Amino acid sequence: MDVLSIGCPDAHDLQHFIEKMTEANLPIRSLLFINPRMAELKNRAPLMEHLGHPVEERVLLPASYITTLTFRSKDRKAVMDGLENLLKLCQAEILSDRIARHEWKNRFKLMVVKRLGPSLVPAEVVIPLSALGDFMSEIEHRINQPIVKEGVIIRKSASGKPEVVILGYIPSDERTFSYNFVFSLSLTIMNIAEKHGGRAYSTGLYCAKKAEEVLGKERLARLKTFKKEIDPKNILNPGKVIGDGLLGTAVSLGGFIEPLVRPFANYIITQIGERPSEGVRDIPADIAWYAYSCSQCGYCIEECDQFYGRGWESQSPRGKWYWLREYMKGREKWNQFMVDTILVCTTCELCNLRCSASLPIEQSWMKLRGQLVNEKKKMTFPPFEMMAAALRKEGDIRAAYRRNRTDWFPQDLKEKHGPAHLAKSVYFAGCTASYVENDIAMTAVRLLDEVGVDFTYLGEPENCCGTPVLVAGLWDDFADVMKKIFRPSRISVQIPLYRRVPPVI
Ligand code: SF4
Numbered sequence: 001m002d003v004l005s006i007g008c009p010d011a012h013d014l015q016h017f018i019e020k021m022t023e024a025n026l027p028i029r030s031l032l033f034i035n036p037r038m039a040e041l042k043n044r045a046p047l048m049e050h051l052g053h054p055v056e057e058r059v060l061l062p063a064s065y066i067t068t069l070t071f072r073s074k075d076r077k078a079v080m081d082g083l084e085n086l087l088k089l090c091q092a093e094i095l096s097d098r099i100a101r102h103e104w105k106n107r108f109k110l111m112v113v114k115r116l117g118p119s120l121v122p123a124e125v126v127i128p129l130s131a132l133g134d135f136m137s138e139i140e141h142r143i144n145q146p147i148v149k150e151g152v153i154i155r156k157s158a159s160g161k162p163e164v165v166i167l168g169y170i171p172s173d174e175r176t177f178s179y180n181f182v183f184s185l186s187l188t189i190m191n192i193a194e195k196h197g198g199r200a201y202s203t204g205l206y207c208a209k210k211a212e213e214v215l216g217k218e219r220l221a222r223l224k225t226f227k228k229e230i231d232p233k234n235i236l237n238p239g240k241v242i243g244d245g246l247l248g249t250a251v252s253l254g255g256f257i258e259p260l261v262r263p264f265a266n267y268i269i270t271q272i273g274e275r276p277s278e279g280v281r282d283i284p285a286d287i288a289w290y291a292y293s294c295s296q297c298g299y300c301i302e303e304c305d306q307f308y309g310r311g312w313e314s315q316s317p318r319g320k321w322y323w324l325r326e327y328m329k330g331r332e333k334w335n336q337f338m339v340d341t342i343l344v345c346t347t348c349e350l351c352n353l354r355c356s357a358s359l360p361i362e363q364s365w366m367k368l369r370g371q372l373v374n375e376k377k378k379m380t381f382p383p384f385e386m387m388a389a390a391l392r393k394e395g396d397i398r399a400a401y402r403r404n405r406t407d408w409f410p411q412d413l414k415e416k417h418g419p420a421h422l423a424k425s426v427y428f429a430g431c432t433a434s435y436v437e438n439d440i441a442m443t444a445v446r447l448l449d450e451v452g453v454d455f456t457y458l459g460e461p462e463n464c465c466g467t468p469v470l471v472a473g474l475w476d477d478f479a480d481v482m483k484k485i486f487r488p489s490r491i492s493v494q495i496p497l498y499r500r501v502p503p504v505i
Pocket residue numbers: 303304305306307316317345346347348349350351352361362
């Protein structure tokens with residue numbers, strides 16, 4: 001699959017460009033775009049980090065409408081030939097390959113701009129492609145707040161004509177009263193979309209009254225009949241998707257007073273670019289910031305080991321951020337269930353990779369563990385306590401004797417790589433390979449020997465690396481382990497200081 005990014009100076013040019021491309025029937029597989037404000041905020045958004053260090057490169061985007069399209073590699077010539085004239089006609093230009101790859105790779109990470117809010121007011125609409133330029137221009141004209149937008153093109157909608165699904169967000173701050181005014185601007189965007197032949201993107205609690213426009217008359221009638229049959233008492237999701245819920249009614253009424261509220265909303269000055277400054281209650285500043293930055297998109301849920309094992313949303317990153325927000329508002333307090341919820345995370349870090357806002361999720365739970373267990377002396381799990389006791393006494397987490405730590409080491413390699421041998425590199429086996437999965441350690445040393453690596457082995461003084469007590473929040477124990485490991489030595493040691501590092505030399 002090939003990817004290409006194209007920059008257009010304004011929304012009418014963008015519309016023109018996409019229309020021409022659609023008419024020419026170029027073999028494009030997908031087409032999405034962002035507006036200049038989104039490009040600007042993406043340039044300012046924090047990069048994904050690991051342990052406080054950026055783990056991705058900054059790719060600066062031009063302040064233009066950036067369209068990213070994909071096509072099969074074998075169609076490259078057809079696409080490039082087709083685009084040649086269109087680009088000139090629409091004052092568009094092809095952007096660097098670096099930008100194209102970056103935009104495609106991060107296509108699900110739009111919510112990273114929420115880190116600048118730290119909240120977003122959403123507005124999701126569908127409009128005809130033929131109205132794109134006018135729709136965008138009218139929004140710029142009527143709304144003073146910065147609006148970031150992303151659009152996806154539907155080449156052939158139900159009506160047979162091309163449509164654009166637009167997700168718009170206004171950075172704001174839900175902790176302030178003025179947020180309510182800014183929120184009303186989502187109605188302004190909806191009104192503009194409807195004026196240009198568009199509609200709400202979906203129903204839900206807020207737009208249940210617009211179900212007919214969104215779903216169509218015939219489908220809505222079928223849904224209502226079905227709902228009546230299987231849920232006559234309207235127990236399941238009342239007022240959501242279809243029906244007359246209070247929120248839907250309030251939103252409908254809000255549409256009428258929108259022109260009155262809009263001047264106030266436009267008057268509010270939005271500070272973009274918040275950074276952690278001070279903690280909230282006893283939540284550290286950075287974690288408080290992340291909790292508000294979580295968009296609740298849910299991308300992390302299915303990936304989460306903890307959620308997979310327990311099945312409740314409270315056990316997912318989204319659930320935990322939500323709970324922390326409630327806690328910071330004073331509506332929740334710590335209990336052992338919530339302490340366990342933070343402790344039970346497996347530290348797999350899949351959530352960090354998946355998060356649409358690039359939040360350092362696992363590291364945040366790690367920080368809270370230390371705070372809860374080490375500082376506040378909350379209880380941890382019995383197995384963690386047993387591991388820590390064994391570590392303190394015998395230097396391992398498997399409740400085994402130190403004198404048996406070297407039992408696994410192959411006798412025939414003792415002279416060449418045993419503790420008496422001096423070498424610049426050390427093979428560190430760790431507790432699990434030393435006491436439980438001996439085959440890992442034995443295979444590793446045999447492989448190293450086979451390929452001619454000169455290494456030694458610490459033998460009985462080898463100690464647990466400390467990871468289990470680190471993730472259990474028992475940080476005093478972890479500090480003790482670190483002091484043991486880093487005491488002056490006559491050899492240089494390479495050991496797995498952090499989790500998920502297999503035994504290495
Ligand atoms: S690191 Fe923890 S919270 Fe994140 S996906 Fe893994 S188990 Fe879930």
